[in-house]
Amino acid sequence: MARINEHYAKLPASYLFPEIGRRVRAYQAEHPDAKVIRLGIGDVTEPLAPAIxxxxxxxxxxxxxxxxxxxxxxxxxxxxxxxxxxxxxxxxxxxxxxxxxxxxxxxxxxxxxxxxxxxxxxxxxxxxxxxxxxxxxxxxxxxxxxxxxxxxxxxxxxxxxxxxxxxxxxxxxxxxxxxxxxxxxxxxxxxxxxxxxxxxxxxxxxxxxxxxxxxxxxxxxxxxxxxxxxxxxxxxxxxxxxxxxxxxxxxxxxxxxxxxxxxxxxxxxxxxxxxxxxxxxxxxxxxxxxxxxxxxxxxxxxxxxxSPEGLAQTQQQIAFYMENARLLREGLTAAGFTIFGGTHAPYLWLRTANGASSWEFFDRLLNESQIVGTPGAGFGPAGEGYFRLSAFNSRANIEEAIGRIRRAFR
Amino acid sequence: MARINEHYAKLPASYLFPEIGRRVRAYQAEHPDAKVIRLGIGDVTEPLAPAIxxxxxxxxxxxxxxxxxxxxxxxxxxxxxxxxxxxxxxxxxxxxxxxxxxxxxxxxxxxxxxxxxxxxxxxxxxxxxxxxxxxxxxxxxxxxxxxxxxxxxxxxxxxxxxxxxxxxxxxxxxxxxxxxxxxxxxxxxxxxxxxxxxxxxxxxxxxxxxxxxxxxxxxxxxxxxxxxxxxxxxxxxxxxxxxxxxxxxxxxxxxxxxxxxxxxxxxxxxxxxxxxxxxxxxxxxxxxxxxxxxxxxxxxxxxxxxSPEGLAQTQQQIAFYMENARLLREGLTAAGFTIFGGTHAPYLWLRTANGASSWEFFDRLLNESQIVGTPGAGFGPAGEGYFRLSAFNSRANIEEAIGRIRRAFR
The missing domain is CATH 3.40.640.10 (Type I PLP-dependent aspartate aminotransferase-like (Major domain))
Incomplete structure (x- = not known):
């Protein structure tokens, strides 16, 4: 008989990002017209630089x-x-x-x-x-x-x-x-x-x-x-x-x-x-x-x-994402959130509103603002009560997201 | 202290292909004008198909x-x-x-x-x-x-x-x-x-x-x-x-x-x-x-x-390599070698001449014919006394290699 690696069974059945995907799909099935903004997974959105x-x-x-x-x-x-x-x-x-x-x-x-x-x-x-x-x-x-x-x-x-x-x-x-x-x-x-x-x-x-x-x-x-x-x-x-x-x-x-x-x-x-x-x-x-x-x-x-061109072009992309991060940081701070990170990284780490759990906040942000983020608890127990937002998106989406959050959490 | 994976030490210090590379470099340093033909590592030589x-x-x-x-x-x-x-x-x-x-x-x-x-x-x-x-x-x-x-x-x-x-x-x-x-x-x-x-x-x-x-x-x-x-x-x-x-x-x-x-x-x-x-x-x-x-x-x-074009183009490449294999198989058989494989694979497996060990035959083929192959013993003890030649090369090099081997081993 083929004995398997028993240690795989120690991993949780559901990984963080598939669970997020499941909840977003369920929401979209119920709200087909909702324009969901994804600030969850840390994936870039700008095209490859011309030099590359x-x-x-x-x-x-x-x-x-x-x-x-x-x-x-x-x-x-x-x-x-x-x-x-x-x-x-x-x-x-x-x-x-x-x-x-x-x-x-x-x-x-x-x-x-x-x-x-x-x-x-x-x-x-x-x-x-x-x-x-x-x-x-x-x-x-x-x-x-x-x-x-x-x-x-x-x-x-x-x-x-x-x-x-x-x-x-x-x-x-x-x-x-x-x-x-x-x-x-x-x-x-x-x-x-x-x-x-x-x-x-x-x-x-x-x-x-x-x-x-x-x-x-x-x-x-x-x-x-x-x-x-x-x-x-x-x-x-x-x-x-x-x-x-x-x-x-x-x-x-x-x-x-x-x-x-x-x-x-x-x-x-x-x-x-x-x-x-x-x-x-x-x-x-x-x-x-x-x-x-x-x-x-x-x-x-x-x-x-x-290369000189490649470096200039990619640095411009990074500056673009970091301007997104700055806007998010300032907008969310103005909305009353306590924010960490986002100054030297494309991620913001925010304390959830009113002591909500990470997943409660995830659901509220999805339902009220149609914004997808990542529950901090998905990164370990010490992430509970926190939430990750990524700065990788278009400027228009970032500005729209800030507006929605300010309206929902003012 | 950082305890290491002790099992890595069980591997032989010198891997097959680096040792081949070492001997070829040494030969070329002594014979800078020699035109060495490489039929050792199983690496393709034809460019990517136009459809790809x-x-x-x-x-x-x-x-x-x-x-x-x-x-x-x-x-x-x-x-x-x-x-x-x-x-x-x-x-x-x-x-x-x-x-x-x-x-x-x-x-x-x-x-x-x-x-x-x-x-x-x-x-x-x-x-x-x-x-x-x-x-x-x-x-x-x-x-x-x-x-x-x-x-x-x-x-x-x-x-x-x-x-x-x-x-x-x-x-x-x-x-x-x-x-x-x-x-x-x-x-x-x-x-x-x-x-x-x-x-x-x-x-x-x-x-x-x-x-x-x-x-x-x-x-x-x-x-x-x-x-x-x-x-x-x-x-x-x-x-x-x-x-x-x-x-x-x-x-x-x-x-x-x-x-x-x-x-x-x-x-x-x-x-x-x-x-x-x-x-x-x-x-x-x-x-x-x-x-x-x-x-x-x-x-x-x-x-x-x-795609239809991609399939036709890659099948043509495979046919080209397999014609190389056929030429090698026939040429080496005519030179007196006992050959296995090479009919449904780009590799020929040959019994070394006169009961030479795989590495003896490697050295002889390199020194007398300026051809690099792979000693069978590098693939395990049962490979001793055998030698692998690959059909990945230009037609001219394959024909040249056959001629050299026939001259050296007739």
Whole structure:
């Protein structure tokens, strides 16, 4: 008989976004004329930048000619993209990253769910709460936890609570863990870690010999030049941190698919005999054995995001979304809401009105304002009583949404 | 301290293809004028078909306009591609596969290394020998084996030996296993399973309640219409088999990246309480949690391979490679070699000359004929004494290679 992975059964039957979809479909079936505005899932709406479109066309043409056709590429990514990343994202900010410390992939969701594989099954893993569900679910599926408790938490994971008192940026835990997932600018809370906060994390990781998995998928949305955009801007981080980056939100690649992960050769783990092992070597093994490189056409598109034109065009898109975020923040504050995030991230995290639960607020916003957001409780117990709105939409829809919310909640 | 996955250390330090690359580079450094012909790695050489190029251009244009831009797509793949697969690959051969039994991905290497995740760590896994290394390595990395023995085999795996006596198509094992990987047309041996052989496999799987992971990445190279191209052409296979397909070799997508996996809802495994669980539900969970859909532009390209023009153009490419295979097979037979495969697959599997080891023959072919192939021993102990040549190259290079081999080995 074929014995199955029993750990999958520990996951909740209904995932957050399908449940949202179900409720929206039910509402629309009853109100076919309602114009629903979606500020739920964090998906971009602006088209690809012209420089990226041009680069992808050129790459498609190359693939159509024998002399320039490309078959299997290097699993770690083409030099033209790796070099652009190394220079523009790191060297320009004083961080030296070697080419073989960068691994191009088809998406951060894959990277952030696959990275746990290089750690022991017994590794103790810490996550923040609220949290991007993929960090948790991938560890549950790997068998690092027990079944979830009544509070929705998994025994075996260490939860670090983000709340208003700590600005949704929890401090390092007192206890030792092997691995911690951090996300800044944060999904879902839209808050960002300061240099001082990251310095405390790096000091903690080095003291406890822990590894930080730093998800910087939203770093392009940081508007204050004093804030670190990479954890490697912190002294000592190259000894303890792996960084994840994505083109999804910085270049509109959610449907194009490209991301990368940085694993410095100086980050080590420990094998059962107590020997130090380079995590770069482990990830290189994982990446080359189980992945066959990102699409050539896609990598050419990603590289174009670093060209002067591509950079200017994508920065304009980011500025557009961040103006949406500013309007939402100001409009909702004026409507009486307490808002977090939305200054260095395309997400706003708001306290629900009148102490409503996240899902009560979801239903009220859908029914009264025809607006879809994401219940904070979907990101963990500490998200209860909060709600995520995304700034990815047209200006007209954002303005319409603000007007509707102000009318409904004045 | 960060405890690492100790099982990675069980893998051999040097993987097959990097070692080949090392020896070729060393040879070329000493013989800078030598014109080396590469028949080693199984990578296509013909450019993308015009219909595919046109479809990808159109998709890039769509992504560049607000009205037609696409963000996150359905994780399982777009309907236009899933429907094309369902109709052209299955319904046309009398096999009913539902849309939600098909999962589009970015490559068969990912699918074939990820599929083991849905089975228990204790699951007993069988592979053929010789074998595509990814099946073995992904199970080693997951911790299903002990350290490899002196013969290069991993305790914990069941090896089914392919040899000349069984035409490199081993019969089902007497013992019970949970899961078996089959590949037909076979990589590396180029041999193909007959209907009768697949019927014995399906009967065996149903008797032992085992699951067959059927890798049909090379099905487009089957030239005999009587041979099954899908395992689902065998009665009862939808109760016991998962099938993997790829656009890499059928449409020249090794650098474009698209594949799919079929998990019928009727294939079940067993949980620790003895309850039947649908593998389709498990894989859907894995796919949606850890993957974010294949690139839209790529999926449009893959769908174009099913259009009348795309089909005609890609079939012409396959015919071109298969004519290469025929020339190689006849030329090498005339040179005195014993050849297997190459009739329904782009690979030839040849017995080395004069009982040389696989690597001795590799060195001799490189030094005397400036031809790179793949040592059979790289695919497992039973590959020792054999050698794989790929038919992916220009006609001129194939003819040149045949001439060189005939001169060196006459």
């Amino acid at each position: 479109v041009a680069a992808m066309h050129a790459a498609v043409d190359e693939m159509g000619k024998r002399e320039t056709f490309r078959g299997y590429g290097p699993e770690q990514g083409y030099d033209f993209l790796v070099d652009a990343i190394r220079k523009a994202d790191y060297a320009s900010r004083g961080v030296e990253i070697a080419a073989d410390e960068i691994f191009v992939s088809d998406g951060s969701k894959c990277d952030s769910s696959n990275i746990q594989e290089i750690f022991a099954l017994a590794a103790r893993v810490a996550v923040t709460d609220p949290v991007y569900p993929v960090y948790v679910d991938s560890n549950v599926m790997a068998g690092r936890t027990g079944p979830s408790g009544a509070d929705g938490r998994y025994p075996g994971l260490v939860y670090l609570v983000g709340n208003e008192a700590n600005g949704f940026q929890p401090e390092p835990p007192a206890e030792a863990v092997d691995v911690v997932y951090l996300c800044s600018p944060n999904n879902p809370t839209g808050t960002v870690a300061t240099r001082a906060q990251l310095e405390r994390w790096v000091a903690w990781a080095r003291k406890h010999d822990a590894v930080i998995l730093f998800d910087a998928a939203y770093e392009s949305y940081i508007s204050d030049p004093a804030l670190p955009r990479s954890i490697y801007e912190i002294e000592g981080a190259k000894e303890c941190a792996i960084e994840l980056r994505s083109f999804s939100k910085r270049a509109g690649f959610t449907g194009v698919r490209c991301a990368f992960i940085v694993v410095p050769k100086t980050v080590t783990g420990t094998d059962p005999a107590g020997k130090r092992v380079s995590l770069n070597a482990l990830w290189a093994r994982r990446h080359t054995t189980k992945f066959n490189g990102a699409s050539y056409v896609v990598q050419r598109g990603a590289a174009a995001a670093y | 190029v046109a479809a990808m251009h159109a998709a890039v244009d769509e992504m560049g306009k607000r009205e037609t831009f696409r963000g996150y797509g359905p994780e399982q793949g777009y309907d236009f591609l899933v429907d094309a697969i369902r109709k052209a690959d299955y319904a046309s051969r009398g096999v009913e596969i539902a849309a939600d039994e098909i999962f589009v991905s970015d490559g068969s290497k990912c699918d074939s290394s990820n599929i083991q995740e849905i089975f228990a760590l204790a699951a007993r896994v069988a592979v053929t020998d010789p074998v595509y290394p990814v099946y073995v390595d992904s199970n080693v990395m997951a911790g299903r084996t002990g350290p490899s023995g002196a013969d290069g085999r991993y305790p914990g795996l069941v090896y089914l030996v392919g040899n000349e006596a069984n035409g490199f198509q081993p019969e089902p094992p007497a013992e019970a296993v949970d899961v078996v990987y089959l590949c037909s047309p076979n990589n590396p041996t180029g041999t193909v399973a007959t209907r009768a052989q697949l019927e014995r496999w399906v009967a065996w799987a149903r008797k032992h309640d085992a699951v067959i992971l059927f890798d049909a990445a090379y099905e487009s190279y089957i030239s005999d219409p009587a041979l099954p191209r899908s395992i689902y052409e065998i009665e009862g296979a939808k109760e016991c088999a998962i099938e993997l397909r790829s656009f890499s070799k059928r449409a020249g997508f090794t650098g474009v990246r698209c594949a799919f996996i079929v998990v019928p809802k009727t294939v079940t495994g067993t949980d620790p309480a003895g309850k039947r669980v649908s593998l389709n539900a498990l894989w859907a969970r894995r796919h949606t949690t850890k993957f974010n859909g294949a690139s839209y532009v790529v999926q449009r390209g893959a769908a174009a391979a099913y």
